[in-house]
Amino acid sequence: MNLKELSARLGLSQTTVSRALNGYPEVSKTTRERVAQAADRYGYRPNPRAKGLAVGRAFAIGQVIRSDGPTEMVNPIFGDFIAGAGAVYSKAGFELILSVISDGNEAAAYRGLKTRGAVDGVVVNSPLVSDPRFPLLQDIGLPFVVHGQTLGPVPDYDWVDIDNYAAFKTATRHLTDLGHRRIGLINGFESMTFAHLRRAGYEDSLRAVGVAADPAIMVSGEMTEDQGYHAAHDMLAMAKAPTAFVVSSIISAYGVRRAIETLGLVMGRDVSVVIHDDMLSYLKNGTSDRPIFTATRSSVRDAGRDVAEMLIRRIRNPSLPPQHLLLPVDLVQGRSSGPPPDVLGPMA
Template sequence: MNLKELASSLGLSQTTVSRALNGYPEVNPETRARVEAAARAANYQPNSRARRLATGRAMTIGHVITHTGETEMVNPIFADFLAGAGEVYAREGYDLLLSIVHEGAAERAYRQMAANGSVDGVMVQGPRQEDPRIALLQELGLPFLVHGRTGDARGYNWLDIANLRAFRRATEFLLDLGHSRIALINGQEAMDFAARRRRGYEEALRARGITPDESLMYADVMTEGYGHRAAAQLLDRENRPTAFLVSSVISAIGVRQAAWERGLQLGRDVSIITHDDVLSYLNNDAEGPAFTATRSSIRLAGRRCAEILIERIKQPDAPFVHELWEAELMVGRSTGPAP
């Protein structure tokens, strides 16, 4: 079935049907619902070229990823986010333009997207505490959404998890178990999420009268190797930590390996709490949670970010959307009372 046949079956004009399917706000909600139901029943898929002509849009969302060998973004976590966002893009008839550029070339990539009209909006991930992309995209007038937040977060759309509260709560959990020497294996602290997690950890310690010890805090790209190296150094000390708070389940696997190599049993000799993005390829729940974790689905975040961004494209004057998701603390086998 083509657009003309679908419109004829509904007794509507092709323009009305096209606008209903493409989210134009001036279409009556009842009419939109009737058109969408008929399209689903007929398994109607709009021709992408026709949609571009009908809407005047590129029907494409841009992602610009920089790589330096030290980036936090080109990793399995980004892949799961992209899978979630891609589900929504496909459902709404949008294509994905992924531009991977060298550090320092991101501004040129964004300016080229805006000048060419090749995208209708941009997804921004991994914001730093001082992130020039926000002001640049505001200057260019490109609709965008930030997965995370930074700076004055009132002037743009964003979705973030409550990183500070999650890590404050996780630290309090370990303190309640009697741990006082708690190591932090964090991500790069120029990144906004990692800076917030450190603040939550430090706030919880200070609230219990414990001065944060810089020698127990590590920050780097969140890889398994980094987690193993950091934990090995800490566990080989005479006055080693009895617990670890880790910013990624990928790094936590390295921490666990370092503990095992030293004959330490998780939950008895040493405790670990990690942030778990609920990665599709790494199931922390296979036989009950292996790790006690602050949990939040990165795939669901990708879906919701895509929905918010597409709504912004359709209704550019709508109020900004700010969503802060709480992370759930799931108790697993990796924590126990301080030895």
């Protein structure tokens, strides 16, 4: 059965039936329930394209992804985010459209999506401290939700984020409470807001115990296993080596562990490590009762669901006030952190 046939049986217009099935508030609750019951009875499953024609929507969500240089598509964090968001899109009758660009011209990609009417809104990932995408999207009138935030001067917008500052303040304080004072930072690109805030939390936690952050043991860059290995190996070879690290990704943390073991040291005894762990489906932090790493923990899959739900609310009700969701982060004790060794010296 198609929309036209279902509408005829109900004696309602196709627009009313489509809006009822999609929960639009201007359709009465009685009508929505009547339409839903009829759809179940006749086995009607809406076609996204047909729905779009009926109500003037694409019933699609867009994400613009770069393929040149470091890309989110090969990152397991992005995969879990899409899995969480995709479940919400599917339930709400929306499709996901990935627009992959290779020339870095994201502005043209967003303008194209808007001009073609290809999507009803977009999700923006990996926001920069000062991000030109947000004012662009506001200017062209394309609804969007950000996974993260910007710190630049942008009119208010919808976002979902974790408390990155508090996460790394807590992670560093855990180490200082254990007695560590020489703590290395292995971070993401600090042009991105999350890494900028994590560094601030780390520095403020050190400052609280009278320790100045040392640039010699602070590294930022693409969060890969290789980054973690080389950064930790170089720092541990210093005459005044760190006794601990805070690390922005479980991916980098596996490289840190490799460096520690390569140098004949034991993680958690000779060198402590606290990481940020996104509870990834295919890259586990041990088991729930015995984590490998002490970690500030959050679920990126849950964040994907939250972002998707927020964007669909925005699409259905454009007059909503700006929506914000700051997710707390818990510290989970693992096997990777303990008091510093009694004697510090060269570890090469």
